[in-house]
Amino acid sequence: MTRLKAVCWRIALFTTLWWVLAGHSSTGxxxxxxxxxxxxxxxMLLRSPSLMPFKLFAWLRFVPFFLWNSIRGxxxxxxxxxxxxVPLQPxxxxxxxxxxxxxxxxxxxxxxxxxxxxxxxxLEDNTVTVHAxxxxxxxxxxxxxxxxxxxxLF
Numbered sequence: 001m002t003r004l005k006a007v008c009w010r011i012a013l014f015t016t017l018w019w020v021l022a023g024h025s026s027t028g029x030x031x032x033x034x035x036x037x038x039x040x041x042x043x044m045l046l047r048s049p050s051l052m053p054f055k056l057f058a059w060l061r062f063v064p065f066f067l068w069n070s071i072r073g074x075x076x077x078x079x080x081x082x083x084x085x086v087p088l089q090p091x092x093x094x095x096x097x098x099x100x101x102x103x104x105x106x107x108x109x110x111x112x113x114x115x116x117x118x119x120x121x122x123l124e125d126n127t128v129t130v131h132a133x134x135x136x137x138x139x140x141x142x143x144x145x146x147x148x149x150x151x152x153l154f
């Protein structure tokens with residue numbers, strides 16, 4: 001019953017907050033209802049960390065890593081397009097993952113493509129096959145660093 005009481009108090013709090021911000025006009029309440037329910041759900045997750053499917057502070061550390069590597073990856077590809085003399089020796093790299101099956105592995109495989117010159121091609125059992133634009137790139141090292149970052153999230 002205490003959980004239900006906490007949910008009701010949060011809904012009342014977020015409804016009051018929405019009313020103060022949006023006014024008493026009925027036009028914004030459809031959006032407000034979604035916001036109120038979303039805020040209530042997130043606040044309940046934050047209240048009970050065992051219900052969270054991920055670690056919030058690890059995600060806050062992951063975002064700069066993700067953005068930095070996205071920029072690096074974009075610049076690497078742009079440099080290879082604009083300067084044909086930059087080496088291009090494609091290769092396929094098999095990387096054995098240690099992440100458990102589920103969301104962590106899916107995030108890892110989908111995030112591989114942000115690393116400079118890489119693209120995940122195939123996932124079989126515990127191995128992801130990555131296409132690298134240049135076999136001289138430290139693909140194994142980059143993948144290990146990414147896997148460590150993703151592991152911290154879950």
